[in-house]
Amino acid sequence: MMAGGTFSGWLQRCRESRQLVLVIVAIALLLDNMLLTTVVPIIPEFLYDIKHPNNTLSEHLDGPHHASTTPISTTLIPASLDNSKCMCKCPQGNFTNGQLEFLMGTTSTSNQIVNTKNLTSPEELEKAQRHRELIEETVPVGMMFASKAVVQLLANPIVGPLTHKIGYSIPMFTGFIIMFLSTLIFAFGRSYSVLFIARALQGIGSSCSSVSGMGMLAERYQDDKERGNAMGIALGGLALGVLIGPPFGGLMYEFVGKSAPFLILSALALGDGLLQLMMLQPSVVYTESEPPSLKALVTDPYIILAAGAITFANMGIAMLEPSLPIWMMDTMGASRWKQGATFLPASISYLIGTNLFGPLGHRMGRWLAALIGLIVIGFCLMLIPLATSINHLIIPNAGLGFAIGMVDSSMMPELGYLVDIRHTAVYGSVYAIGDVAFCMGFAIGPALSGTLVNTIGFEWMLFGIAILCFIYAPFMYLLRAPPTKEEKKTLIIGEKSSVRYVTYSNDDDE
Structure with missing residues (x-):
């Protein structure tokens, strides 16, 4: 009896502990973002191999021939060039009609068109064809990656107000179930x-976990x-997921x-679900305070400013997720593990940045941390296309991750602070807006990256988002x-008094 009473007392203390809630939220964000980023080095090659079962991409990556050769020349050939004007022949004879059609630019990929003068062997023709297919692969990969963020973006305005009615624990547990599936x-x-369906479904689970988790922390702290x-610690869990995933x-x-990483993740998710079931005891909890309306929060210019910073800060890395592995395969012949490892510096520095600027942002001013972070993000994005090997990506990726950590760990608590001082201290809807801002970056980024790479090229795509960061900072x-x-109330009352005074004065003159 004594032992049973001691255990139940310990369990009750755990359930009341703020620190344990923080751990549960951090684990949920970690697993969600591990799933988010584990697919980054897997999906592009997996989709390519589905289309080319007899000529898989792994045969060409980091091979002696591919690694030693330079990327395909980017000399532009006008799409209007007629076959009759082409004088190109190879030692083996004339090109076939299909080869000529490709070389003449009828399937133009902007600044990635090959120079016919350099293609004099079947091996080079095959490499040119593979280059074109990799560029085109960016579009479906980007759309798949964006689907999660788009669905999450649509779910957030529903989940946020729902937490005001039933509390945070049931949506949090629902997020685990959906992520597991x-x-x-x-x-x-x-x-x-x-x-594609799996990626989109994850968006609903992420919405439940992120909005509920952040709202729960804002309420407890x-x-x-x-x-x-x-x-900052919870976002560190997010960062650790992004760090480990690729x-x-x-x-x-x-x-x-392919199945192994996802089976391991599903087992970890099951453990997190059991922890939530035991400690959070999902149940309906009614809010005593009258929550601010979603409309009042969305029309608050200061909340929109903070949310916009989160969007622009994350848009660059979101554009890199589908396009950087393909760009590395194309220009460096990078293997699978290298494509995953290239995001490692960004993830490590994001983990450092979020934990450092959680407390430091409050001390120096969160607005200043976000301003500096956006400027650093812009410079790092401009450096990435200049890299010619994986080693050259280390510093810009590390700077990018650290700066995004500065912005996220400053603006997430800033959203809670703005609700405290300008509205009512109920946090579900404001963190739905914060998560919408995060998703906007990860929806717009991958969705546009394929089109932008095909039209203006990888380099100008990153230069463009860098300029947007400089403008917004x-x-x-x-x-x-x-x-x-x-x-606000004083200002409104003052304006009303001024109107009444002017009206009275006008009447007196008459």
Whole structure:
């Protein structure tokens, strides 16, 4: 009896512990983002191999011939060039009609068109064809990666207000169930459509986990400084998931198989679900305070400014997820594990940045941390296309991850602070907006990356998003001292008094 009473007392203390809630939220974000990024080095090659079962991509990556040769020349050939004007012949004889059609630019891929003068052997022709197919592969891969963020974006406005009615624990547990199902579909899916559904389904689970988790932390940590520290740690869990995901996926895919990483993730997700069931005890909890309406939050310019910073900060890395592995395969002949490992510096530095700027952002001013972060992101994005080997990507990727960590760990607690001082301290809807902002970056980025790579090229795509970051950064100064609820009321009352005074004066003159 004594032992049973001691255990139940310990269990009750655990359930009341803020730290344990923080651990559960961090684990949920970690697993969600591990699944998010594990697919990055797997999907592009897997989809290519589905289309080319007799000529898989692994035969060409990091091979002696591919690794030693330079990327295909980017000299442009006008698409209007007629076959009759082409004088190109190879030692083996004339090109076939199909080869000529490709060489003449009828399937133009912008600045990636090959120079016919350099193609004098079947091996080079095959490499040119593979180059074109890899460029075209960016579009379906980008659409698949974006589907998760698009679905999450649509789910957030539903999940946010729902947490006001039933509490945070049931949506949190629902997020685990959906993620578990999504992971199993990824493990056994063998077609583009099935994998697309798995990725989209993950978006619903992510919405439940992210909105509920952040709202739960904001509710448990009322002090602004403590909240910033707690959210920095939770975002550290997110960063750890992003950190582990790509190399984990790349290594497991190369040495074990496609299903293995997803089966391991599903087992980890099951453990997290059991922990939630035991400690959070999912049940309906009614909110006493009247929550702010979603419309009031969306029309608050300061909340939109903070959310916009999250969008622009994450858009660059979101564009890189589908396009960088393909660009590396094309220009460097990078193998699977290298494609996964290239995101490692960004993930490590993001982990450092979120934990460092949770408390430091409160001290130096979160607006300033976000402003500096956006500028650093812009410079790092401009350096990435200049790389000629995987080693050259280390510093810009590390700087990119650290700067995104600065922005995210500053603006997430800033959203809670803005609700505290300008609205009512109920957090589901504001973190739905924060998650929408995050998803906007990861929806727009991958969806546009394929089209942009095909039209303006990989380099100009990154230069463009860098310029947007530079333009947006100065707006962070407006978050330096946002007016409180009382100041808003005083301003409104003052304006009304001024109107009444003017009306009275006009009547008196008459």
